[in-house]
Amino acid sequence: MSPKKNNIKEFFKTLPKNIFSGFVVSLIALPLGLGLAMASDAPPIAGIISAVIGGIVVAFFGGSHVTIAGPGNGLVGVILIAITTLGLESAYIAIVFSGILLILLGFFRMGTLADFFPSSAIQGMLAAIGLIILGKQFHIMLAHRIKREDTLDYLIEIPFSINDALHYENKGLIFAALAGIISLSIMLFYSKLRNKYLQLIPAPMWIVILSICFSYYFELVLHEHNPIAKEYMITGIPTINHIISDIPIPNFNKVTTLSFWGSVLALTLIAGIESLLSIKAVDKLDPEKRRSNVNRDLKALGLATVGSGFLGGLNVVTVIARSSVNVNNGATNRSSNFFHSVFLILFIVLFSTQLTRIPLPALMAILVYTGYKLASPNVITKIFSIGKEQLVIFFVTLIVTLKIGLISGILAGVITTFLIHIILSKSIGLFIRNVLKPNVLMYKEENTNNYYVSVKHFCSFLNYYRLKQHLDVVPEDQDIIVDFSLCEFVDHTVMENMYNYQELFNKKGGHFDVIGLDMHDTDSNHPFALRRLLPVPNLINNSLTRRQTHMETLAKDYNLSYNFKKQKQVHFLNDFLFFNTKSISHIYNELSHQDKTISLFDIEFSEGEFIAKEVIRTTMLHINLKKSIPEFTLDREGFLEKMYAFAGFKDIPFEDHIDFSNRFYLLGDNETAIRKFFNDDLIHFFESNPYYHVESNGQAILIFSKERLASIKEIKALLDFGKRLKDVILSIKV
Numbered sequence: 001m002s003p004k005k006n007n008i009k010e011f012f013k014t015l016p017k018n019i020f021s022g023f024v025v026s027l028i029a030l031p032l033g034l035g036l037a038m039a040s041d042a043p044p045i046a047g048i049i050s051a052v053i054g055g056i057v058v059a060f061f062g063g064s065h066v067t068i069a070g071p072g073n074g075l076v077g078v079i080l081i082a083i084t085t086l087g088l089e090s091a092y093i094a095i096v097f098s099g100i101l102l103i104l105l106g107f108f109r110m111g112t113l114a115d116f117f118p119s120s121a122i123q124g125m126l127a128a129i130g131l132i133i134l135g136k137q138f139h140i141m142l143a144h145r146i147k148r149e150d151t152l153d154y155l156i157e158i159p160f161s162i163n164d165a166l167h168y169e170n171k172g173l174i175f176a177a178l179a180g181i182i183s184l185s186i187m188l189f190y191s192k193l194r195n196k197y198l199q200l201i202p203a204p205m206w207i208v209i210l211s212i213c214f215s216y217y218f219e220l221v222l223h224e225h226n227p228i229a230k231e232y233m234i235t236g237i238p239t240i241n242h243i244i245s246d247i248p249i250p251n252f253n254k255v256t257t258l259s260f261w262g263s264v265l266a267l268t269l270i271a272g273i274e275s276l277l278s279i280k281a282v283d284k285l286d287p288e289k290r291r292s293n294v295n296r297d298l299k300a301l302g303l304a305t306v307g308s309g310f311l312g313g314l315n316v317v318t319v320i321a322r323s324s325v326n327v328n329n330g331a332t333n334r335s336s337n338f339f340h341s342v343f344l345i346l347f348i349v350l351f352s353t354q355l356t357r358i359p360l361p362a363l364m365a366i367l368v369y370t371g372y373k374l375a376s377p378n379v380i381t382k383i384f385s386i387g388k389e390q391l392v393i394f395f396v397t398l399i400v401t402l403k404i405g406l407i408s409g410i411l412a413g414v415i416t417t418f419l420i421h422i423i424l425s426k427s428i429g430l431f432i433r434n435v436l437k438p439n440v441l442m443y444k445e446e447n448t449n450n451y452y453v454s455v456k457h458f459c460s461f462l463n464y465y466r467l468k469q470h471l472d473v474v475p476e477d478q479d480i481i482v483d484f485s486l487c488e489f490v491d492h493t494v495m496e497n498m499y500n501y502q503e504l505f506n507k508k509g510g511h512f513d514v515i516g517l518d519m520h521d522t523d524s525n526h527p528f529a530l531r532r533l534l535p536v537p538n539l540i541n542n543s544l545t546r547r548q549t550h551m552e553t554l555a556k557d558y559n560l561s562y563n564f565k566k567q568k569q570v571h572f573l574n575d576f577l578f579f580n581t582k583s584i585s586h587i588y589n590e591l592s593h594q595d596k597t598i599s600l601f602d603i604e605f606s607e608g609e610f611i612a613k614e615v616i617r618t619t620m621l622h623i624n625l626k627k628s629i630p631e632f633t634l635d636r637e638g639f640l641e642k643m644y645a646f647a648g649f650k651d652i653p654f655e656d657h658i659d660f661s662n663r664f665y666l667l668g669d670n671e672t673a674i675r676k677f678f679n680d681d682l683i684h685f686f687e688s689n690p691y692y693h694v695e696s697n698g699q700a701i702l703i704f705s706k707e708r709l710a711s712i713k714e715i716k717a718l719l720d721f722g723k724r725l726k727d728v729i730l731s732i733k734v
Contacts, residue, residue, distance in 0.1 A: 014332040021331035022339025025068055025322050027205035029340060030347055032322075032370075034234065034355065035363035036071045039137055040079040042088065042314060044355075045238055047071045048344055049313030050304075055341030057304035057316075059334045063293025064318065066331045067282050068340060069304060072317035073370050074274040075267065077132040077151075078406060079314060082263035089251035092309045094260055096250075098267035099305030099315070102298050105272060111294030113272065115468055118461045119493045119528075120383055120390040121413025122277065124397025128409060129270075130374025131155060131402065137364040137371065141184065143168075143176035143232050151402045172229030179214075179228060180361030183207045187369035202325065207362050208355075215357035228359050237355045240348055248312045266407050271315045273410075275301055278318040284500065285327045289476060289508045321370075386526045389420045390492055414461075417491075421460055425489045425532055430458055439463060439487075442470040445706070448690075451480040452708070459484070460491035467494070471501060476508035481711050485516030485617045490531040499527055499546075513711030516617065517545045518564070518589055518602065548589060550712045555591055558719065563590045570603075572622065575697040577633060582607055585615075591719070597624045598722055602709055619710035621722040623701040625729060630677045631698045632668035636691040657683050677732060685728050689721060701725070 033047030040046075047070075054069030062069070082091040105113070128151075135154035139146050142165040148154050165177045190203035201209070218224045226233070238246060254260040279292050297318065304316040326336050347355075383390045396416045401409025422428045434457035442453045451474050459467060467482075474480050482498065484490055498514050505512035520531035527546050544552065548564050555562035566586045573579055585604040592599040599622045607614045637651070652666045652674055660683045668674045686694075695702045703722055710718060 011333065011335070015335065017330040018332060018336040019339050021326050021329035021336040022341075023343050024202065024329045025326050025336065025340040026343035026347065027208075028202045028322055028325060029068070029070055029344060030355075031204040031208050031358070031363055031366055033071055033344070034237075034358070035367050036073065036076060037314060038234075038360065038363065039076045039133065039367055040314065041083045042079065042091075043312070044234055045243060045348075046313050048348060049243070049311050050308040050316050052341045052344050053308040053311065053313055054301070054304045054316035055337045055344070057307060058297070058300045058318075059338035059341070060300075061296070061303060062300040062334055062337075063296025064279050064282065065288070065290050065292060065333060066286050066323065066327050066336070067279060067292070067297075067318045067334075068322040068326050068337050069301060069316050070319055070322065071314045072271065072274045072319055073133060073367075073374065074126065074129045074270045075315050075317065076367075077129060078263070078266045078270055080136075081405075082267065085259045086254050086257075086263060087251075089248055090254040090260065091263070092248055092312060093250055093252055093255065094263045094267060095309035095313075095315055096306050097255075097264045098271060099302045099307075099309060101264065101268040102272060102302030102305060104302075105268075106295045106297070106299030106302060109295045111276060111298055112465045112468065113276070115465045115493075115497075116414075116461060117273065117410060118393060118413060118417040118491070119496050120386075120393040121397045121410060121417060122273065123379060123383060124394040124413055125273075125401055125406065125410050127375040127379055127394070128398045128401035128406070130371040130376075131398075132371070133367050134371030134375065137367045140232075141177075141180035141361045141364040141368050143173045143180065143229065143361055170229070171227055172232075175227040176229050176232040176359055176361050179211065179232075179359040180365045183211075183362040183365035184368060186210075187366060204366050207366065208358055211358045211362050212354055226357070232360045234356050234358050234360055234363070237348075237352050239352050240345075243312075243348070246312070247310070250310065262407075266405065267315055269410070270406055271301070271305070271317045272298065275318040278320040278323060280500075281320050282318070282323045282327065284504065285324060287327070288332075289504060291472070385524065386492055386528045387522075387524045387530055389424065389523075389530065392420065393417050417461065421489065421491060424530065425458070430488060431460075431462070434458055435462060438466065440466045440470050448705075448714075449479070450711075451478060453480065453482045454486060454708075455482065455484050455490075456486045458489040459487050459494045460489065461493040464494050464497065468497070475510070476505050477510045478505075479511040479513075479711075479713070480505065481513045481515060481708075483516045483708055484514065484531070485519070485709060487516070488533040490517065490520065492528050492530045495531065496528045511711070511713050513547070513713065515547055515709040515711060518548055518709075519604075519617075520545075547712065551589055551591060551715070554712065554715065558591070560591045560593060563592075564588060572624075572700070573603075573702070575699075576695055576702050577631075577697075578693075578695055578702065579605070591715075597626070598622070598719075598726065599624075600715065600719055600722070616707050617709055618704055618707045619715065619718070620702060620704040621718050623703070623722055623726050625700055625726070627730070628698055629696055629729065629732075630668055630670050630673040632666060632674050632677075632696050634667075634686070634694040635665045637663055637665040654678065654683065657687075660687055663687070679732060682728055682732065685725065689724075690717065692718070692721060694725075701729070 029051045033051045034044045037044050037047030051070035058069040082094050086094060132151045135151045138158055139161045142161050144161045144164055146157055148157065168174045168177065186203050186207055215226050218226050276294060279294055279297055283292055301316050308314060308316050383394050393413055393416050397409050397413030400412040422431065437457060439456045440453060442451060445452050453470055455467060502512045517531050520533050522529040522531050544564065552562050566588045568586050570584045570587055573584060582605045587601040587603045590599060590601040602617060602619050604615065604617045652668065652671055653661045664686060692703050692705050705714065
C-alpha cells in the first residue's frame, strides 16, 4: 500500500478520536473566547470568531500537528490598549495588519526569532501578562468595577475590592461576587477530583453549565428573576445571522498614525512569541514526537488573523492550554482543530441565547486563574533556583512591561541579559570578537555514525540559532554528541534547550549527549544554570554537571569509585608513546576499580606551544596489567597509516589473519615478541569489536576512541571493551 493510501486510512481510523478531542477543546474554547474578548474590551463574540477562523484556517494550512488556534492570553493587554487608543474598528484593521506581518515572517522563515529571546526575559514577559490579566479581571470577578491608569494600581486595589465585597448590601452584587468566587474555586480545585467521568468535561465548561442551570433554577423552579445584578451578566451575544450581517466595515483612518503602527508591532510581537513558544511546547507533548514547520504555521496563523480581523475577531495564535487538552484527549492530527471550530459554530447557532445566562464574574474567574498560573510564585522560585542573575532579568522584564509596555519590556530583558553576560564572563571582547563568527561545526563520525557537534567561543541567546540549525537536521532516533569544551560561555537559554533536545531524542529512541561542561563554573545546582569556563578550573566547589551526575550514577551501578576533582599526579601516563610530544595538564572525572587496575578518566593535554598550542580534552581508559607484555600501538588502518609505511613506520602483518592485517595498523620495535603475544584469541577479539586506539607501554594498556570527551553511552562501551580486553590479555602466557 502506498504511503498516501496509508495516510488516508490512518486519518479515517483516528477520526473519531479527533472529533471527540475537538469537542472537549470547544468546551474550553467557548468560555475562554468570550472571557478573553470581554477582558480586551471587545464584543464577546470576537473571541469566538477568532477561534472559529483560526481552527479552520490552521487546520488546512498549518505546519503543526496537534495544536489548537484561537485568541491568546498574552494579547489581552495589547488588544485592550489598541481598542482604547484606536477605537474598535481601527483596532480590527491593526489586527489585520499584524496578520499580514505574521505571514511575511513566515515567508522570510523567521520562525527562529523566538530563539533570540532569553528564556528568563520571556518568563518575565509572560508573568507581566498574567498580572495584567489578573489585576484588571480580579475586581470584575468580585462584582466591583474600577478604572485605574496602570496595572500596578489595579493590583494595589485588590485588597480594597475584597474588603468591599465582604460588605456588600446589594443582593445582586452579593450573588455576582459569589458566582466569581465559586467559579474560581472550581478552577483551583477541579483538577484534584480524579473522577474519570467528571474529567470528561473541563472545569471552564462546568462553570458555564452550572451558571446556566442556576439561572433556570430561579426562572423555572422559584419563578424569580436571576438574582445576579444585570450589569454583571454577559450581553451582546448575537445569533449567527446577526454575526454575518454585522461584519465590521474596515476603517483605515488611523493607518498613518504612530499609535496604530505601535499597536501593530506589539500585536505581531506578542502573537508571534506566544505562538512559537506554544508550538515548541506542544511538539514535546506530541506522542509521535513530530516537529512542526513553524514558518508554515506562522503563515497560517497570519492568514487566519487577517480573516479574523476583517470579520470582527481578535488575533489568532497557537494556545498552549487548549493544545494540551487536545493532546490529552487523544488528538493525532490537525482535524481536531477543525472540529473544535465546528462545535463552536454549533454552540453559537443552537445556544447563543443561553450564553447570556452566564455571569460575567464567572468568566473573569477563569481569566484570573489563567493570570495567576502565568505569574505564580512557583515561577519565581524556579527561576531563582537556576541562578540569581536570571531573577534580575525576570524582574527587569516584568517591571518594564508593567510600567511601559510589552515591546519595551522584552527589549529591556534582552539588553539586561546581554549586560549580565558581559559582567559574568568579565569580557566584552568575547562577544564582540565572536558574535559574527561561525561557532558550530557538525559532522558524522565514520566508524560510529554519531553526529558530533563542536561549539566554540560562546553560545547564548544571541547566536543559539546557529546551533539549533544543525541540531534540527539530525533525526531524533540517531545519536548526537554536543561538545562545549571549546566554548567559554553557555547561557541559561541554551542549557534549557539542550535539556529539551535530550528529552526529545530519548523519547524517539536516540541519544543526545552534552559533554565538555565539566570545566565550567556555575553558581547553581540547576541543570539549566549558566556556565562559564574558568581560566584556572577549580572543580572542588563546582556543582556536578549533568554528565558528571550520570558518571556518579554509573560508578554506583558498576561498583566503581568516582572522583570528579582535578588530579595533577599523572606520571603513570608518561611512558606511553602517545604522550611523548604532548604536555599533560591534569585528569578529572575518574572512574576506577578499588585496586586501580582499571581507571577511566577525562584528560586535558596540549600539543605545540605559543600560537601553535592546541588544548585537547578526551576520555581514556588505563589498565594496569601487573605483568610484562610487549610495547605496541594498535590503530585502525587508513590512508594516513599507509603513508606512514613510506616514512619507515612499517605495519606488522599476520599472514594467517588477512582481515586483521587489512583493517589494523600494528606498530612496535620487538616484532618477534609482538607476534608471539598476538595469538588467535587476541586477534579475534580485536576483529570482532569496535575500533579503539590501543597502546602498551610494557606494563599497562591505554585505550581511547577519539580525541574528544566521550558520551555516557561511549563510556559504558569503553569500560566494557577494556574489561574484556584485560581478561583476554591476562589469559595469554608471555
